[in-house]
Each structure stands twice: as C-alpha cells, then as structure tokens.
Amino acid sequence: MIELPEGLEDFVARAGWSDAAIEPIPGDASFRRYFRLRRNSGETAMLMHAPPPEEDPKPFLKVASWLTQHGMRAPAILAEDAGQGWILTEDFGNDRMRDWLDDHPEGEQAAYEQAIDALVALHDLPPGPFPAYDLPVYLRETGLLTEWYAPAAGLEVDTDGYDAAWQTALAPLIARQGDGVTVLRDYHAENIMLLGSPFDHAPQGLIDFQDALAGHRAYDLVSLLQDARRDVSEKLEAAMLERYLDKAGGNADFLADYALLGAQRNAKIVGIFTRLYKRDGKPRYLAMIPRVWHAMERDLKHPALEPVAKWFASNIPEDLREKGGGTIA
Known part of the structure; x- marks a missing residue:
C-alpha cells in the first residue's frame, strides 16, 4: 500500500474532490509527487505535491498564470495551497510526446513541427x-x-x-x-503533452516549466x-x-x-x-x-x-x- 503525503485528503476535500479515487503517478528527478484524481463520472484532475522547503510551488503558479494569460497551453489551476505545497490542475492525460512517438514513429515530423x-x-x-x-x-x-x-x-x-x-x-x-x-x-519530448493527434493539429500542453x-x-x-x-x-x-x-x-x-x-x-x-x-x-x-x-x-x-x-x-x-x-x- 502506497503511503499518501500528510494533508493530501484534507486538501482534496477542500478542493471539492473528496469523492475521487487517488492514483499515484511515478515521478522523476525531484521531490515533487503526482497523483491523478478520478471520479466515477470519468472526470479527472492532476494533483501535484511540491512540499517546502525542498520545493516551492509558487513559481509554477506564477509561470502557469503568465503562460495561460498569453495564450500558451499550460494546465488550468483548479485549486492550490502553495504554503503546504499542493496544486490541483487540469489533467492533460497520459500522452507525453515521447511516449506517443514510441508508439507512432510515423508522427515524429508532425509532432516536432x-x-x-x-x-x-x-x-x-x-x-x-x-x-x-x-x-x-x-x-x-x-x-x-x-x-x-x-x-x-x-x-x-x-x-x-x-x-x-x-x-x-x-x-x-x-x-x-x-x-x-x-x-x-x-522543453523536450517528456514535458510536452499531446492533447490529440499531431496529424489533426491538436494542441500540445506544457508542463514542468516552474524554473522559467x-x-x-x-x-x-x-x-x-x-x-x-x-x-x-x-x-x-x-x-x-x-x-x-x-x-x-x-x-x-x-x-x-x-x-x-x-x-x-x-x-x-x-x-x-x-x-x-x-x-x-x-x-x-x-x-x-x-x-x-x-x-x-x-x-x-x-x-x-x-x-x-x-x-x-x-x-x-x-x-x-x-x-x-x-x-x-
């Protein structure tokens, strides 16, 4: 059984997602942890835990806001408690550009374009x-x-x-x-999310931009x-x-x-x-x-x-x- 960070369930409840199942997502090279919230209706959201003092979620919020205001496709912020390191965002799904290209090498040119x-x-x-x-x-x-x-x-x-x-x-x-x-x-293939097929010119989502x-x-x-x-x-x-x-x-x-x-x-x-x-x-x-x-x-x-x-x-x-x-x- 995976141990959930202290305060997760309280934050999720305050954000209005207490009815959602919590699915941990493997992380990478930082102290940040990610969870997918999934409701029975099929609605999902992405929960990021970037706990101080090792992490500071405020830069992520600042950059996400600026990108969104200027027409770039950053995930929408649904709820946040920066002091405790919690951010609930729009879920961009599982199709990282790198993973999608592993399964669809014929789409490489379109995705990179x-x-x-x-x-x-x-x-x-x-x-x-x-x-x-x-x-x-x-x-x-x-x-x-x-x-x-x-x-x-x-x-x-x-x-x-x-x-x-x-x-x-x-x-x-x-x-x-x-x-x-x-x-x-x-900005690389593991931090670009495909929100549809590149052949259809679907938008690409941006993540991991907090160090801008x-x-x-x-x-x-x-x-x-x-x-x-x-x-x-x-x-x-x-x-x-x-x-x-x-x-x-x-x-x-x-x-x-x-x-x-x-x-x-x-x-x-x-x-x-x-x-x-x-x-x-x-x-x-x-x-x-x-x-x-x-x-x-x-x-x-x-x-x-x-x-x-x-x-x-x-x-x-x-x-x-x-x-x-x-x-x-």
Missing part, C-alpha cells in the same frame, strides 16, 4: 516577469560538470580555466541576448532538438531548426548561439545526471550521458566554442570523450 511552432508563438511574446538567464546562471550551470562529473570520472581538471573559457565564449551571446524571451528550460527565466530564444530549441532523454536525428534537428529560422528569423550569430547553448546545456546535464547518481542514488541517468556527451561534442566543433573546446581537449582524455563521457565510478 507543432513543438517548434509553439516556441515561435512563445518567442513572439515579450519576456515574462521572470529572473534573467544571465552569465552567472550560465556559469553556475556549466560548473556542474567540473563539480560532479570530473571527480566521478577520476579526473583532476583546471576549473579556473574552465570558467574562464566559458566566460570568453558566452560574452558575445550575452550581448546579443538582450531582454530575451521566456525560456521554459526543460528570461533568456535566449535558442535555449529551448536546444532543449527540444538535443534531447537528453530521446534520440533526435541530426536530420530532424536540422529540419526543425530550419523551420524555426524560417518562421522566427535568425542569422549566423543565432546559429553560433545555438551551438553555444547546446554545449552549455549539455555540460550542465552531464553534471546533473552524475549528481543524480552520486548524491541521489539514481543510476538510470548514467545511461543517458553518452547521448548528451555526443551532442555536446558536435556543438564544440563550432568556432564560437573554440576556447571551451580547447579546454576539453586539454582536460578530458580523448578515450573518455569517444565513449560519451567514459565510465563514472
């Missing part, structure tokens, strides 16, 4: 009232690689040189970023097209990047920024996935590191990444890089 078009719509909006995705944030994230991956791989690396290389490489991007756009930060910042419009493109959890072919990546550029515009500088943020995000993810294993005892993320590493190696070939590429060449042995990051102890 819609995901690109949603980004174009988001980037047509002024940036939301969110913190800036600025250089200190970028550097804090890239630092996860030297903080977690390097020692786990048994490497002693030049951390000062690493930070300096990233500062040099990212400086032109920061200058071009300006006020930016709303960056959801985890105001940053560069290439970031969520990288998140989608260099997916850490799903293989996206280079051919599809190129086609979807071209679709975005046709609709939203972009030049050689934008392509440089795409490569920069690809390497930045992938370096961060290598560090995060290592941390999930070493600190949190979640080894399943190790199997994803080679995919992320190989994408990062492609990004590092862009001339805009020259100082960072030189650091990798000097600090990460070639045999580890060829193995997609090598073995982590």
Whole structure:
C-alpha cells in the first residue's frame, strides 16, 4: 500500500474532490509527487505535491498564470495551497510526446513541427516577469560538470580555466541576448503533452516549466532538438531548426548561439545526471550521458566554442570523450 503525503485528503476535500479515487503517478528527478484524481463520472484532475522547503510551488503558479494569460497551453489551476505545497490542475492525460512517438514513429515530423511552432508563438511574446538567464546562471550551470562529473570520472581538471573559457565564449551571446524571451528550460519530448493527434493539429500542453527565466530564444530549441532523454536525428534537428529560422528569423550569430547553448546545456546535464547518481542514488541517468556527451561534442566543433573546446581537449582524455563521457565510478 502506497503511503499518501500528510494533508493530501484534507486538501482534496477542500478542493471539492473528496469523492475521487487517488492514483499515484511515478515521478522523476525531484521531490515533487503526482497523483491523478478520478471520479466515477470519468472526470479527472492532476494533483501535484511540491512540499517546502525542498520545493516551492509558487513559481509554477506564477509561470502557469503568465503562460495561460498569453495564450500558451499550460494546465488550468483548479485549486492550490502553495504554503503546504499542493496544486490541483487540469489533467492533460497520459500522452507525453515521447511516449506517443514510441508508439507512432510515423508522427515524429508532425509532432516536432507543432513543438517548434509553439516556441515561435512563445518567442513572439515579450519576456515574462521572470529572473534573467544571465552569465552567472550560465556559469553556475556549466560548473556542474567540473563539480560532479570530473571527480566521478577520476579526473583532476583546471576549473579556473574552465570558467574562464566559458566566460570568453558566452560574452558575445550575452550581448546579443538582450531582454530575451521566456525560456521554459526543460522543453523536450517528456514535458510536452499531446492533447490529440499531431496529424489533426491538436494542441500540445506544457508542463514542468516552474524554473522559467528570461533568456535566449535558442535555449529551448536546444532543449527540444538535443534531447537528453530521446534520440533526435541530426536530420530532424536540422529540419526543425530550419523551420524555426524560417518562421522566427535568425542569422549566423543565432546559429553560433545555438551551438553555444547546446554545449552549455549539455555540460550542465552531464553534471546533473552524475549528481543524480552520486548524491541521489539514481543510476538510470548514467545511461543517458553518452547521448548528451555526443551532442555536446558536435556543438564544440563550432568556432564560437573554440576556447571551451580547447579546454576539453586539454582536460578530458580523448578515450573518455569517444565513449560519451567514459565510465563514472
């Protein structure tokens, strides 16, 4: 029998769902837990428990409200008690884009086209009232690689040189970023819900956006097209990047920024996935590191990444890089 969090039944009763059955849903890499409420009538809702102090549900509520007000498809908020970490939302169902594509590979092009078009719509909006995705944030994230991956791989690396290389490489991007756009930060096939078939142009729902910042419009493109959890072919990546550029515009500088943020995000993810294993005892993320590493190696070939590429060449042995990051102890 699964133990329910304290206060769940009281919150559900206050929200008017005391007659609903409670079905736990497997979680991912955080302290958040999810439950589906199901009434005999067939009506459902999604219950999220994001308990303080480990989690803070207020950013989710803020971003969801902003997205909805600006025509984006975030789940409607049915009830909330942010102080206790409870949020009851509209239920988007079970069809995550990734899962749907596992069963319908012929729909890949259509699904990704819609995901690109949603980004174009988001980037047509002024940036939301969110913190800036600025250089200190970028550097804090890239630092996860030297903080977690390097020692786990048994490497002693030049951390000062690493930070300096990233500062040099990212400086032109920061200058071009300006006020930016709303960056959801985890926009990929596991966080896009299909509310119908992409062949019918059904809308796609957004989830897991509570960490949104105001940053560069290439970031969520990288998140989608260099997916850490799903293989996206280079051919599809190129086609979807071209679709975005046709609709939203972009030049050689934008392509440089795409490569920069690809390497930045992938370096961060290598560090995060290592941390999930070493600190949190979640080894399943190790199997994803080679995919992320190989994408990062492609990004590092862009001339805009020259100082960072030189650091990798000097600090990460070639045999580890060829193995997609090598073995982590």
